[in-house]
Amino acid sequence: MVADLPRRLVAEALGTAILVATVVGSGIMAAKLTSDVALALLGNTLPTGAILVVLITILGPMSGAHFNPAVTLVFGLRRDISVNAAALYILAQIVGGIVGTLVAHGMFELPLIQISTHARTGSGQWFAEAVAAFGLVFTILAGLRFRSDAIPWLVGLYITAAYWFTASTSFANPAVAIARAFSNTFAGIRPVDLPAFIIAEILGAVVALLLAGWLLAEPKPAPVANPKLKAAE
Amino acid sequence: MVADLPRRLVAEALGTAILVATVVGSGIMAAKLTSDVALALLGNTLPTGAILVVLITILGPMSGAHFNPAVTLVFGLRRDISVNAAALYILAQIVGGIVGTLVAHGMFELPLIQISTHARTGSGQWFAEAVAAFGLVFTILAGLRFRSDAIPWLVGLYITAAYWFTASTSFANPAVAIARAFSNTFAGIRPVDLPAFIIAEILGAVVALLLAGWLLAEPKPAPVANPKLKAAE
Amino acid sequence: MVADLPRRLVAEALGTAILVATVVGSGIMAAKLTSDVALALLGNTLPTGAILVVLITILGPMSGAHFNPAVTLVFGLRRDISVNAAALYILAQIVGGIVGTLVAHGMFELPLIQISTHARTGSGQWFAEAVAAFGLVFTILAGLRFRSDAIPWLVGLYITAAYWFTASTSFANPAVAIARAFSNTFAGIRPVDLPAFIIAEILGAVVALLLAGWLLAEPKPAPVANPKLKAAE
Amino acid sequence: MVADLPRRLVAEALGTAILVATVVGSGIMAAKLTSDVALALLGNTLPTGAILVVLITILGPMSGAHFNPAVTLVFGLRRDISVNAAALYILAQIVGGIVGTLVAHGMFELPLIQISTHARTGSGQWFAEAVAAFGLVFTILAGLRFRSDAIPWLVGLYITAAYWFTASTSFANPAVAIARAFSNTFAGIRPVDLPAFIIAEILGAVVALLLAGWLLAEPKPAPVANPKLKAAE
Numbered sequence: 001m002v003a004d005l006p007r008r009l010v011a012e013a014l015g016t017a018i019l020v021a022t023v024v025g026s027g028i029m030a031a032k033l034t035s036d037v038a039l040a041l042l043g044n045t046l047p048t049g050a051i052l053v054v055l056i057t058i059l060g061p062m063s064g065a066h067f068n069p070a071v072t073l074v075f076g077l078r079r080d081i082s083v084n085a086a087a088l089y090i091l092a093q094i095v096g097g098i099v100g101t102l103v104a105h106g107m108f109e110l111p112l113i114q115i116s117t118h119a120r121t122g123s124g125q126w127f128a129e130a131v132a133a134f135g136l137v138f139t140i141l142a143g144l145r146f147r148s149d150a151i152p153w154l155v156g157l158y159i160t161a162a163y164w165f166t167a168s169t170s171f172a173n174p175a176v177a178i179a180r181a182f183s184n185t186f187a188g189i190r191p192v193d194l195p196a197f198i199i200a201e202i203l204g205a206v207v208a209l210l211l212a213g214w215l216l217a218e219p220k221p222a223p224v225a226n227p228k229l230k231a232a233e
Numbered sequence: 234m235v236a237d238l239p240r241r242l243v244a245e246a247l248g249t250a251i252l253v254a255t256v257v258g259s260g261i262m263a264a265k266l267t268s269d270v271a272l273a274l275l276g277n278t279l280p281t282g283a284i285l286v287v288l289i290t291i292l293g294p295m296s297g298a299h300f301n302p303a304v305t306l307v308f309g310l311r312r313d314i315s316v317n318a319a320a321l322y323i324l325a326q327i328v329g330g331i332v333g334t335l336v337a338h339g340m341f342e343l344p345l346i347q348i349s350t351h352a353r354t355g356s357g358q359w360f361a362e363a364v365a366a367f368g369l370v371f372t373i374l375a376g377l378r379f380r381s382d383a384i385p386w387l388v389g390l391y392i393t394a395a396y397w398f399t400a401s402t403s404f405a406n407p408a409v410a411i412a413r414a415f416s417n418t419f420a421g422i423r424p425v426d427l428p429a430f431i432i433a434e435i436l437g438a439v440v441a442l443l444l445a446g447w448l449l450a451e452p453k454p455a456p457v458a459n460p461k462l463k464a465a466e
Numbered sequence: 467m468v469a470d471l472p473r474r475l476v477a478e479a480l481g482t483a484i485l486v487a488t489v490v491g492s493g494i495m496a497a498k499l500t501s502d503v504a505l506a507l508l509g510n511t512l513p514t515g516a517i518l519v520v521l522i523t524i525l526g527p528m529s530g531a532h533f534n535p536a537v538t539l540v541f542g543l544r545r546d547i548s549v550n551a552a553a554l555y556i557l558a559q560i561v562g563g564i565v566g567t568l569v570a571h572g573m574f575e576l577p578l579i580q581i582s583t584h585a586r587t588g589s590g591q592w593f594a595e596a597v598a599a600f601g602l603v604f605t606i607l608a609g610l611r612f613r614s615d616a617i618p619w620l621v622g623l624y625i626t627a628a629y630w631f632t633a634s635t636s637f638a639n640p641a642v643a644i645a646r647a648f649s650n651t652f653a654g655i656r657p658v659d660l661p662a663f664i665i666a667e668i669l670g671a672v673v674a675l676l677l678a679g680w681l682l683a684e685p686k687p688a689p690v691a692n693p694k695l696k697a698a699e
Numbered sequence: 700m701v702a703d704l705p706r707r708l709v710a711e712a713l714g715t716a717i718l719v720a721t722v723v724g725s726g727i728m729a730a731k732l733t734s735d736v737a738l739a740l741l742g743n744t745l746p747t748g749a750i751l752v753v754l755i756t757i758l759g760p761m762s763g764a765h766f767n768p769a770v771t772l773v774f775g776l777r778r779d780i781s782v783n784a785a786a787l788y789i790l791a792q793i794v795g796g797i798v799g800t801l802v803a804h805g806m807f808e809l810p811l812i813q814i815s816t817h818a819r820t821g822s823g824q825w826f827a828e829a830v831a832a833f834g835l836v837f838t839i840l841a842g843l844r845f846r847s848d849a850i851p852w853l854v855g856l857y858i859t860a861a862y863w864f865t866a867s868t869s870f871a872n873p874a875v876a877i878a879r880a881f882s883n884t885f886a887g888i889r890p891v892d893l894p895a896f897i898i899a900e901i902l903g904a905v906v907a908l909l910l911a912g913w914l915l916a917e918p919k920p921a922p923v924a925n926p927k928l929k930a931a932e
Contacts, residue, residue, distance in 0.1 A: 269500050398570065448469075630729065
């Protein structure tokens with residue numbers, strides 16, 4: 001990464017803000033233009049997938065382009081980022097996300113501060129969030145292992161798919177979830193439903209980290225006939 | 234490939250599971266949100282194409298990312314994979330696929346075990362499945378010959394097209410077909426319709442292998458005037 | 467190109483067949499599933515764009531992946547292909563295209579041989595076809611000049627756009643137009659409307675060739691003060 | 700850039716013409732085929748995003764592929780282009796854009812010259828245009844810094860997203876805005892609404908330039924203990 005910590009934090013906040021402005025803004029636009037909910041979800045999905053490719057490409061070299069506390073947590077557990085930096089990353093993501101919601105509301109001339117009444121709860125939703133975060137984190141870790149240049153596309157395409165194959169439309173991101181609680185529009189979520197979503201996302205992320213630790217391990221060197229020779233190297 | 238056989242089998246099972254969870258889950262989501270079947274098919278197509286690009290990119294370096302017994306069969310006939318490994322691959326794909334169906338049902342709070350009543354039969358459907366598998370296998374073999382780095386995209390885009398241009402929406406995959414028989418939702422298929430689908434898929438795959446063997450053959454060296462000189466090289 | 471002429475001709479016929487099967491087949495599927503014509507056109511557009519990326523990637527190294535007599539004509543005028551080979555290419559494209567229509571009909575259990583009654587005529591349509599072919603050929607020639615590896619994507623994306631921005635939905639291809647005259651479905655065109663379409667497509671292609679000849683010309687070396695010094699180099 | 704100024708200006712005019720023909724033409728097509736406005740916007744979005752990838756790839760090496768006075772202004776402020784050339788670029792973009800509108804009208808057999816009555820005004824729209832242009836210019840500048848080969852994709856994907864997440868459907872381009880004022884169709888804008896749009900776009904672009912100047916700055920070399928040693932290098 002080419003940047004110092006303040007720039008990295010601005011990159012995280014800016015990226016999360018644009019991501020949330022896209023999720024919330026395109027949801028407002030889509031719901032305004034059609035009464036077909038599948039079409040509205042499509043109008044929410046394509047912009048989100050597209051902007052993720054853009055944001056990860058242009059801000060990845062700055063901050064790593066996490067935009068997601070669950071991802072930052074995983075990199076913290078891998079010791080790829082210090083605890084202090086991780087905490088500041090997560091703060092920047094949450095603040096950025098909320099700013100993104102305000103920007104979306106401002107563009108559509110809606111009250112800036114809102115609280116969502118959109119219920120998203122139940123075991124299916126929670127399981128879906130765990131699956132969504134599992135898939136996202138596994139995609140990132142396997143991408144890093146084999147094709148790190150492809151990660152912007154991998155994440156954009158993964159989320160495009162996960163919007164549709166998970167029952168929760170794949171939040172998979174605690175900072176985005178918090179920001180969406182401040183919007184009583186298509187993309188919103190009741191604050192009371194946040195804790196379970198966030199717990200499920202973290203669980204899914206950690207399971208992906210554990211699986212990737214085993215599945216993607218570098219192959220061990222071939223065993224040698226005489227271990228002493230090996231040790232003498 | 235960088236992995237040992239157990240990891241390769243887990244990669245095949247995991248990839249097929251996520252693929253089927255996407256096919257079945259996005260079908261459930263789409264059918265729930267709209268009554269327009271073309272829109273539902275679009276909501277089924279885009280996630281499937283997108284997740285294929287992701288899965289083949291991240292798991293291809295592990296196992297080759299077959300996720301498909303017809304593809305494994307073709308590589309077996311080419312002697313790219315041993316008979317034993319191929320048999321285990323196919324088993325892993327079938328088990329993974331069924332797990333994918335269960336995961337989709339769990340996320341949408343549907344009964345985990347279902348049997349499809351969705352009839353998919355008739356000469357048009359069978360011909361379509363043969364065409365679908367022919368195109369898929371030919372795409373993979375020609376991709377391997379000329380642009381192996383592009384195969385994730387080629388397969389994702391091919392299936393995106395084949396969902397629409399084949400009358401059967403292009404299953405093209407016996408393991409996925411079996412897994413879809415366990416879901417009485419948008420993506421399902423009656424168990425009784427499976428054998429003909431699977432036979433058609435295998436036929437199409439084998440025809441593609443034969444055609445590719447001739448069409449994509451490496452050009453022979455230019456003939457020399459005096460064969461003896463050639464032999465003496 | 468790595469192949470001998472028979473293989474190149476088979477590649478042209480196969481590619482055009484799959485292209486037409488996609489155009490006609492996805493049109494049938496889309497029109498069957500929805501009464502919204504914009505949605506049907508979307509269900510026709512996405513598969514066509516996707517399959518073009520695939521076909522040009524996998525068959526381009528064999529035959530150049532023209533699949534289009536207007537494109538072959540342009541390469542003939544540029545002396546990139548001999549007159550004889552060009553004539554055989556065009557024949558292969560037309561035969562392949564008609565086979566593609568038959569395959570689509572077979573998959574959807576429709577009468578194999580049909581004659582379209584879909585009127586596509588008028589100055590707007592003709593102008594649109596000229597614009598469509600102009601854009602396609604210019605895209606290919608500029609792509610060859612600057613980013614030949616990107617041509618599959620450029621053509622797939624160009625046609626995705628041209629389906630919508632031209633009044634004719636951008637046939638832009640005489641062989642595909644002829645093949646579509648044999649299908650009385652969504653993608654069809656009356657035989658009587660073919661000649662004007664084909665003339666417009668050829669005109670557009672030739673204008674693109676002329677413009678590209680000037681616009682994309684290699685820059686001349688900087689003038690030298692004393693031509694003799696230059697000549698003595 | 701490989702071209703002399705006349706060719707660069709033709710490239711700018713041609714690219715802007717095709718871009719506007721796509722925006723206006725696909726809007727006409729979409730509005731003609733469906734009464735669902737979200738679907739019409741989708742039929743407007745996908746072609747626009749796709750053609751941007753194509754145009755920037757094939758004309759970028761000629762002229763830089765600005766197609767946008769706000770972008771040219773930013774490059775002028777960065778001293779990447781002379782004032783004279785910038786002025787001619789902007790003129791070429793405006794003329795090209797208007798030609799694009801005429802071409803779209805011609806293809807759809809509409810009166811060639813029209814004046815839009817489509818009101819697009821209010822603080823939300825203006826804020827949206829500033830956000831849209833900010834995001835576009837920041838994407839371009841960060842892309843240039845880190846992944847200049849990816850810029851065609853970044854811009855195409857960014858605009859795909861911005862069509863939906865901004866309340867104004869993201870004109871983000873004064874030349875395109877002017878050209879759209881000459882079309883009383885789906886994509887039109889009243890001439891009286893142009894000045895505020897253009898001012899907002901320029902403001903957004905300049906803010907992006909300022910932010911990028913700080914955020915994307917090359918890291919300074921590490922401080923040295925003795926500045927004299929440094930100075931003596």
